[in-house]
Amino acid sequence: MRRRGLSGWETTAWILGGLGVGLAAGLFAAGWFGPLSRARKRRLLNSARCLLIPSQVPETSSLVAMEALACGTPVIAFRAGALPEIVEHGVTGFVVDDVEQMAEAIRRADTIDPAACRAAAQTRFSAARMADTYLERYERILGWSTTPSSTLAPSSSV
Numbered sequence: 001m002r003r004r005g006l007s008g009w010e011t012t013a014w015i016l017g018g019l020g021v022g023l024a025a026g027l028f029a030a031g032w033f034g035p036l037s038r039a040r041k042r043r044l045l046n047s048a049r050c051l052l053i054p055s056q057v058p059e060t061s062s063l064v065a066m067e068a069l070a071c072g073t074p075v076i077a078f079r080a081g082a083l084p085e086i087v088e089h090g091v092t093g094f095v096v097d098d099v100e101q102m103a104e105a106i107r108r109a110d111t112i113d114p115a116a117c118r119a120a121a122q123t124r125f126s127a128a129r130m131a132d133t134y135l136e137r138y139e140r141i142l143g144w145s146t147t148p149s150s151t152l153a154p155s156s157s158v
Contacts, residue, residue: 045073053075057080062082065087072114075092077096
């Protein structure tokens with residue numbers, strides 16, 4: 001089944017799968033692809049079994065994880081920064097604490113439903129969703145709305 005992704009920015013990532021080698025056989029292809037064009041990134045993510053994010057840097061967001069999910073590709077990442085908020089453990093991928101857990105998650109990548117990944121990305125990270133969320137926040141800041149945002153977790157400050 002062909003999966004479509006979102007257009008995006010230059011990305012670096014570890015991508016597992018593709019090239020006709022399956023995790024089910026206990027084998028996989030892995031590679032560092034460096035900066036990717038939009039078209040190449042989409043092709044790789046669409047054919048990948050999963051996307052590994054082995055970074056332990058506490059980033060505030062991960063566009064590459066959101067792009068992978070938009071392509072229906074499960075994400076396996078260390079518990080760092082915003083990644084536990086992006087990856088729904090066991091639903092859209094796996095959030096792990098060490099290399100052993102990451103290896104086990106790679107073996108289990110095919111248990112993640114690509115449609116669930118795509119649906120989560122569409123629901124949580126689409127341009128329309130993000131624009132609506134910003135507008136709700138601005139309305140609250142300006143006092144035009146007293147209804148708390150239903151699309152973001154409550155925060156201590158606006």
